Amino acid sequence: MAKEEGRKLVAQNRKARHDYHIEDTFEAGMVLQGTEVKSLRMGRASLVDGFVDIENHEAWLHGVHIPEYSQGTWTNHAARRKRKLLLNRVEIDRIERRVSEKGLTVVPLAIYFKDGRAKVEIALAKGKKSWDKRHALAERQATRETQQAVGRRLKGMGD
Missing domain, CATH: 2.40.280.10 (Small protein B)
Structure with a gap:
């Protein structure tokens, strides 16, 4: 083998x-x-x-x-x-x-x-702590939204 x-x-x-x-x-x-x-x-x-x-x-x-x-x-x-x-x-x-x-x-x-x-x-x-977890989730959500906005902008789509 x-x-x-x-x-x-x-x-x-x-x-x-x-x-x-x-x-x-x-x-x-x-x-x-x-x-x-x-x-x-x-x-x-x-x-x-x-x-x-x-x-x-x-x-x-x-x-x-x-x-x-x-x-x-x-x-x-x-x-x-x-x-x-x-x-x-x-x-x-x-x-x-x-x-x-x-x-x-x-x-x-x-x-x-x-x-x-x-x-x-x-x-x-x-x-x-629980507030650390909430902060991490909010930060991840914000970065995801900015990436989506940049992607839409590059494709020529409006907000």
């Missing part, structure tokens, strides 16, 4: 960018069981309730739902088990320091395959 090349997106946490200010991102490998990899290759995963915790200088991914593999037998995995993340010691120390100092949290943004290996993109994030 030929080696896979490039990046194949499996799951994305769109709500994280809405609920948090993303400060820094990291790419981490995951320690997975065989049926988890097969389930991911089918494109099945949910990052909605996921978060990363640092325990004993190791990074662990909690709350990510990878459903059981449909053709699996007694070797199937638990859907919401905690999974170890593979990061460099320097990266783990940096994450641990910033989480304890600034009160940040670590959330998963995406799960994908990169050159045949399962990876997760995690981010140091700070929670948004």
Whole structure:
């Protein structure tokens, strides 16, 4: 079988960018069981309730739902088990320091395959207040309206 090349997106946490200010991102490998990899290759995963915790200088991914593999037998995995993340010691120390100092949290943004290996993109994030969310929505709406007005103007249509 030929080696896979490039990046194949499996799951994305769109709500994280809405609920948090993303400060820094990291790419981490995951320690997975065989049926988890097969389930991911089918494109099945949910990052909605996921978060990363640092325990004993190791990074662990909690709350990510990878459903059981449909053709699996007694070797199937638990859907919401905690999974170890593979990061460099320097990266783990940096994450641990910033989480304890600034009160940040670590959330998963995406799960994908990169050159045949399962990876997760995690981010140091700070929670948004409700008025921040409303402000971001209003700003996005304003830019959309200006882009539409510019497009109409270029096509020669009036307002």
